[in-house]
Amino acid sequence: MNVLICIDDTDNLESRGTGELATILAEEIERRSWGSSDFVTRHQLLVHPDVPYTSHNSSMCFAADIDLAILDSLIAYAGDFLREESAVGSDPGLCVSVIDQLADPEAVIAFGRSAKEEVLNKKLAYDLATQLGVHLSEHGGTGQGVVGALAGIGLRLSGNDGRMKGWLRIQTHDGLASVGDIMAQTDLGGVRTLDGALLSATEMVEIESKPKAVLLDGKIYMMVSPVTDGGRVRWRTTPRSQLKKF
């Protein structure tokens, strides 16, 4: 059974990031043999004076494949974990959604998209979560993080938002790798240009430091940009500065 788990607003200026807590949760699911966890994605939400956040406003989401019988245990564990591990002054929220049991996927996707464009509140989030049969809970502070937690579920479910936490580990030869080799070393859906074209397996790519991947069309892609300064090959990993729109 596939679930999405999203957390938000767990940090302060001194603490570990929300992404690290999401990673620990994902690893704990596997350590306890509750199931298998997928990669963590970061989802940017609205930056606005009326939205409380520390220095950015993003939520962290991952998918897991678990047995239905452990769902309640997972939710209880994740809630306790957030209460214990979230930073002083944070307002952590947790959302867990069983994908196949989601009453109206489009509604939660729409909520996620709205959270990137307008100021939402806890009541809206709780009302929608109840309507959809999604677990939503707060674990300290004002609990404002429930808004971002539900929004993150919607954005991950959309398949078209967010960057993968961390970076891709790709072995290269003199800084270069073929798309085929890249695919063999990763779980990528493909290597893709910003225009949406997929590169063929024989194309060569210059791999810059710490290449990132983004979520598009339900898959994780490494993005590349054309080399315009006379490089050795036609493509180079897209710089981080050009990935911030994802």
Next chain:
Amino acid sequence: MWLKDTQGKKAFRHGHDAFNRASEAAAECGDFRPDVEEEWVADEERSCYNCRLRRWTAESFVCLLPA
């Protein structure tokens, strides 16, 4: 490089895409603290855009250090 915003905080005057200036500002700053990796947006690590002490705003960011 900086303006004082309505709350007296330092606001970066060049917006979200002035990567060279954000890098220059961080080079001159003794309090730079890299944020967690997933929150970096600049290619060079030492950039105000990658600093834990920047708070994004709709137009740019404010620095949380005392003005």
